[in-house]
Amino acid sequence: xxxxxxxxxxxxxxxxxxxxxxxxxxxxxxxxxxxxxxxxxxxxxxxxxxxxxxxxxxxxxxxxxxxxxxxxxxxxxxxxxxxxxxxxxxxxxxxxxxxxxxxxxxxxxxxxxxxxxxxxxxxxxxxxxxxxxxxxxxxxxxxxxxxxxxxxxxxxxxxxxxxxxxxxxxxxxxxxxxxxxxxxxxxxxxxxxxxxxxxxxxxxxxxxxxxxxxxxxxxxxxxxxxxxxxxxxxxxxxxxxxxxxxxxxxxxxxxxxxxxxxxxxxxxxxxxxxxxxxxxxxxxxxxxxxxxxxxxxxxxxxxxxxxxxxxxxxxxxxxxxxxxxxxxxxxxxxxxxxxxxxxxxxxxxxxxxxxxxxxxxxxx
Numbered sequence: 001x002x003x004x005x006x007x008x009x010x011x012x013x014x015x016x017x018x019x020x021x022x023x024x025x026x027x028x029x030x031x032x033x034x035x036x037x038x039x040x041x042x043x044x045x046x047x048x049x050x051x052x053x054x055x056x057x058x059x060x061x062x063x064x065x066x067x068x069x070x071x072x073x074x075x076x077x078x079x080x081x082x083x084x085x086x087x088x089x090x091x092x093x094x095x096x097x098x099x100x101x102x103x104x105x106x107x108x109x110x111x112x113x114x115x116x117x118x119x120x121x122x123x124x125x126x127x128x129x130x131x132x133x134x135x136x137x138x139x140x141x142x143x144x145x146x147x148x149x150x151x152x153x154x155x156x157x158x159x160x161x162x163x164x165x166x167x168x169x170x171x172x173x174x175x176x177x178x179x180x181x182x183x184x185x186x187x188x189x190x191x192x193x194x195x196x197x198x199x200x201x202x203x204x205x206x207x208x209x210x211x212x213x214x215x216x217x218x219x220x221x222x223x224x225x226x227x228x229x230x231x232x233x234x235x236x237x238x239x240x241x242x243x244x245x246x247x248x249x250x251x252x253x254x255x256x257x258x259x260x261x262x263x264x265x266x267x268x269x270x271x272x273x274x275x276x277x278x279x280x281x282x283x284x285x286x287x288x289x290x291x292x293x294x295x296x297x298x299x300x301x302x303x304x305x306x307x308x309x310x311x312x313x314x315x316x317x318x319x320x321x322x323x324x325x326x327x328x329x330x331x332x333x334x335x336x337x338x339x340x341x342x343x344x345x346x347x348x349x350x351x352x353x354x355x356x357x358x359x360x361x362x363x364x
Contacts, residue, residue: 003323004315004330005352008056010229010269010305013175015100015329017056017354018322019343021047022272022309022331023104023178023233025061027074027116031129037064037077038086047090050336051099054343054354058099059231059272059331060087062106062180065161068131069107069186072114073124078105079161084168091173098355102176104233105165105220107158109186110135110147110195136190136212137197142280155202155212158186163219170224177224178231179216183277187213188235191259192251192278206255214262221267229269231307234259236294237275239282250278253294260302270305271298272331289317296326307331315346 005017028042029035039060047058064070064077077083091101113123113130123144124130134154135147150158166177181187189195190212196203202211217232224230240250260271273295276284284290291310299306308327312318318330336342347354348364356364 002319002347002350002352004319004350005347005354008305008328012227013100013229015056016098017054017343018329019055019318019346020057020307020329020331021050021055021059021336022333023059023061023180024333024337025071025075027072027118029074029076031073031116034082036067037070037075037079038083039076039090040086043076044090044093048093048097049340051094051097052357052360053336053341054347054356055099055336056343057102057176057329058094059176059178060090060101060103060174062104062108062185063165065105065107065165066158068112068134069109069158069161070112071106071108071185072116073129074116078103078165078168078172081168084172087169087172087174095173097357100176101174102178102231103169103174104178104180105162105169106180107161107186109133109184109189110139110141110144111184135186135195136202137195139195139197141184141195152200152202159212159215159219162216163223166220167223170228176229176231177220178233178272179213179220180233181213182233182235182274184235184279185277187216188251188278191255192238194238194240194248194250194278206258210259210262213259214266217263217266217268230267231270231272232263232268233272233274235275235277236273236291236298238278239276239284240279244283246283248279253297256294257298257301260298260304264302264304268304270307270328271295272307272309273298273327274309287311288313289321292321292326299325299327309333315349318346319350
């Protein structure tokens with residue numbers, strides 16, 4: 001058996017293989033009315049086709065816990081029951097075809113309020129359907145508008161919104177919830193000194209900057225069943241001070257190890273390790289597998305299972321990452337957009353098997 005196609009058990013949930021679909025925004029939900037944020041036919045076919053292709057776990061794209069937490073007007077949401085009901089059809093199909101359904105819960109923070117990327121250019125004005133972004137500090141992302149600095153009551157409202165969305169995720173049939181703490185969105189912007197200039201209990205020291213992330217995790221874990229796993233996606237480095245020759249202060253790989261220990265103590269079962277997103281001009285050394293060393297470091301220093309993501313495109317490359325213990329699973333993004341049946345084809349090349357729909361049997 002190829003290590004890439006061995007099952008992985010987290011708590012009482014067994015994921016059939018280690019090839020997982022990373023959350024990728026589709027910007028295809030309705031932007032207004034009763035169906036705002038509700039998954040539609042596009043989402044169904046997009047996710048269902050990757051289940052038929054053999055992915056062991058599918059993480060639905062960043063799904064906003066509040067309307068103002070959407071990256072764009074066309075993002076998915078999970079702040080009401082209509083959205084919850086819309087996901088139930090999808091989770092049922094994924095499970096029927098042997099794939100574990102998961103969802104990433106998110107708040108876009110200071111990067112919120114865009115239009116659909118292929119029809120509009122960047123941030124929408126309020127009169128065009130946009131809204132004011134929020135953040136730990138009134139520090140803009142690049143040339144975007146300066147966000148509103150959250151007060152402590154507003155922070156607690158968002159923490160509660162993550163918990164409420166997790167309850168709805170469970171009712172919709174999801175078996176994994178992932179808190180989005182990466183890519184410059186709200187949770188990440190609290191973690192990073194580049195974006196968090198607060199002087200209260202949510203800013204300053206690393207422990208204070210971790211406070212919001214840990215409160216979100218605690219709130220989600222409190223409503224998420226003990227038998228089901230909780231993931232956290234991190235940007236393991238801002239690619240600023242500590243990990244490059246850029247002298248701006250940012251979140252580092254060492255910070256991530258400390259955070260991983262705190263997350264593990266609060267019931268997080270896997271760290272989904274990405275990087276970057278806090279500074280628009282950070283110099284990122286993009287290359288095949290460039291983020292894998294961060295996943296490997298966390299795993300080796302904490303024992304917390306990790307997922308590796310980022311320019312993982314070849315079956316042999318993915319197999320080496322898992323077989324060598326550098327990560328417990330690989331998450332594919334663009335490669336699964338290009339090739340929905342990548343897991344099936346990888347299994348064939350590596351001498352393994354994954355269940356396939358009988359309707360497609362003649363292709364093997």
